[in-house]
Amino acid sequence: MVYENPDGVKIGLEVHVQLNRLNTKLFCGCSTDYHNDEPNTHVCPVCLGLPGSLPVINERAVEFAIKIGLALNCEIVGQTQFHRKNYYYPDLPKGFQTTQYDYPIASRGKIVIEGEDGERIIRVTRAHMEEDPGRLQHIGTIEKSKGTLINYNRSGMTLIEIVSEPDMRSPKEARRYLDKLRSILDYLDVFNGDLEGAMRVDANVSVFNGERVEVKNISSFKGAERALLYEIMRQKNHVRRGGKIVLETRHFDEARGVTISMRTKEEEHDYRYFPEPDLVPMRVADRVPGILKALPELPDAKRERFISQYGIADMHARALTTEIRVANFYEEVASQVDPKTAAVWVADILKGELNYRDIGIDAFTVEDIVTVIGLVKEDKITEQSGVQIIRTVLDEGGRPQDIVVSKGLLKVEDDIVAKAVEEAVAESPEAVADYLAGKEKSLNFIVGKVMQKTKGRADAREARERVLARISK
Numbered sequence: 001m002v003y004e005n006p007d008g009v010k011i012g013l014e015v016h017v018q019l020n021r022l023n024t025k026l027f028c029g030c031s032t033d034y035h036n037d038e039p040n041t042h043v044c045p046v047c048l049g050l051p052g053s054l055p056v057i058n059e060r061a062v063e064f065a066i067k068i069g070l071a072l073n074c075e076i077v078g079q080t081q082f083h084r085k086n087y088y089y090p091d092l093p094k095g096f097q098t099t100q101y102d103y104p105i106a107s108r109g110k111i112v113i114e115g116e117d118g119e120r121i122i123r124v125t126r127a128h129m130e131e132d133p134g135r136l137q138h139i140g141t142i143e144k145s146k147g148t149l150i151n152y153n154r155s156g157m158t159l160i161e162i163v164s165e166p167d168m169r170s171p172k173e174a175r176r177y178l179d180k181l182r183s184i185l186d187y188l189d190v191f192n193g194d195l196e197g198a199m200r201v202d203a204n205v206s207v208f209n210g211e212r213v214e215v216k217n218i219s220s221f222k223g224a225e226r227a228l229l230y231e232i233m234r235q236k237n238h239v240r241r242g243g244k245i246v247l248e249t250r251h252f253d254e255a256r257g258v259t260i261s262m263r264t265k266e267e268e269h270d271y272r273y274f275p276e277p278d279l280v281p282m283r284v285a286d287r288v289p290g291i292l293k294a295l296p297e298l299p300d301a302k303r304e305r306f307i308s309q310y311g312i313a314d315m316h317a318r319a320l321t322t323e324i325r326v327a328n329f330y331e332e333v334a335s336q337v338d339p340k341t342a343a344v345w346v347a348d349i350l351k352g353e354l355n356y357r358d359i360g361i362d363a364f365t366v367e368d369i370v371t372v373i374g375l376v377k378e379d380k381i382t383e384q385s386g387v388q389i390i391r392t393v394l395d396e397g398g399r400p401q402d403i404v405v406s407k408g409l410l411k412v413e414d415d416i417v418a419k420a421v422e423e424a425v426a427e428s429p430e431a432v433a434d435y436l437a438g439k440e441k442s443l444n445f446i447v448g449k450v451m452q453k454t455k456g457r458a459d460a461r462e463a464r465e466r467v468l469a470r471i472s473k
């Protein structure tokens with residue numbers, strides 16, 4: 001089925017990724033480990049932009065940027081250069097942001113997503129390096145704030161801005177793009193996506209070939225999806241009423257789920273870009289082959305390998321390769337038990353229980369899931385008991401082998417049940433005769449005896465079936 005895109009929706013995303021795995025900031029030696037510290041404690045003349053201070057490039061940041069560019073199938077520029085993007089705002093005391101302009105470190109890449117109608121290629125326009133500004137904290141809501149606090153700890157952190165072409169046709173596709181991007185970055189180990197502000201999205205959207213509107217202040221992927229849904233509806237209604245969409249920047253109000261007009265969008269010439277005189281152009285081409293060689297296996301490649309190597313379903317392979325930690329976990333499990341069974345237990349059951357509790361795979365061990373799978377495989381416990389063990393480990397702690405005993409989950413051995421059925425039938429000739437004469441309730445008497453003899457550990461329904469099979473012979 002082909003997706004028609006009836007409203008001519010076009011979505012292009014600008015994603016700012018903070019490389020918080022670097023130890024120091026982009027142009028100075030300030031530590032990046034500020035997330036739990038007091039405001040304005042990780043600052044120096046360089047990241048505060050004091051006059052006379054000089055930036056020195058963080059070489060490892062350049063390496064990370066190239067790594068990201070290559071992972072997004074981009075071309076890496078031979079020689080890159082920084083520019084000054086001039087604007088005045090208190091989050092940027094220098095009066096300009098040091099960023100990249102016409103020589104971005106990476107350009108013309110692509111990300112493959114599961115689109116509305118199958119696989120879809122989203123083109124990546126470019127990925128460039130820039131410094132993060134400080135963080136403004138408005139007291140109250142942004143429109144009627146009584147005052148604003150500024151924290152410069154974030155100022156000068158390394159950002160990679162990844163800009164896509166307007167190739168997405170629905171909020172869902174935008175969400176898939178973001179998920180995929182995060183997954184790739186996660187594999188590269190360049191950032192910790194759980195830290196506040198690690199990935200920030202500006203969403204551009206237009207309908208019916210109109211002007212684009214840029215929505216800022218989106219704080220989560222879910223927020224991006226919601227902001228886009230709202231904005232598409234707003235634009236469509238506006239156009240239907242005869243209105244015209246103008247190029248503007250809107251703010252997403254997360255609590256109310258609406259976008260609010262902030263300002264008309266700056267044009268490029270407003271920024272008066274010019275080359276950063278304090279940083280010389282940098283030749284990076286020589287570093288590319290080495291970084292390319294060291295690039296890890298990425299989600300798409302891993303998914304394909306899982307399918308061919310382990311013979312598992314595409315759906316499972318997808319679920320197992322989104323997060324690198326889950327993929328590694330699965331491979332360890334699959335080396336010890338049947339890989340297909342392992343896929344069901346890790347992708348369907350364990351991941352489901354983890355998602356439900358909003359916790360990561362680290363909360364469970366390979367050893368424990370292997371034990372659970374083994375118990376089910378050997379028919380010592382039912383599948384349902386296996387799930388119960390996983391839940392107990394997650395909620396109360398403990399080891400599966402102990403929980404099996406403490407919760408009495410071991411299945412009663414087959415021959416014990418068989419023996420109990422034999423005995424119960426032999427001891428109840430009258431009940432058997434009554435049942436055969438049409439008194440159905442007499443069966444309960446015999447089943448009760450079986451349960452008594454097995455101390456209640458036999459499955460009642462199974463016991464009933466066995467008694468029936470025995471006496472109707």
Ligand SMILES: Nc1ncnc2c1ncn2[C@@H]1O[C@H](COP(=O)(O)OP(=O)(O)OP(=O)(O)O)[C@@H](O)[C@H]1O
Nearest residue numbers: 010011012013014163164165166204205206211212
């Ligand atoms: N017609 C359109 N509909 C939706 N999105 C669009 C359209 N045209 C362009 N875009 C998207 O708008 C984004 C423009 O981002 P880019 O960083 O190039 O410029 P900018 O938003 O003007 O700059 P800034 O970084 O200062 O916000 C891209 O993601 C692009 O795909």
Ligand SMILES: [Mg+2]
Nearest residue numbers: 014161163202
């Ligand atoms: Mg941009």
Ligand SMILES: [Mg+2]
Nearest residue numbers: 014202204214
């Ligand atoms: Mg923009």
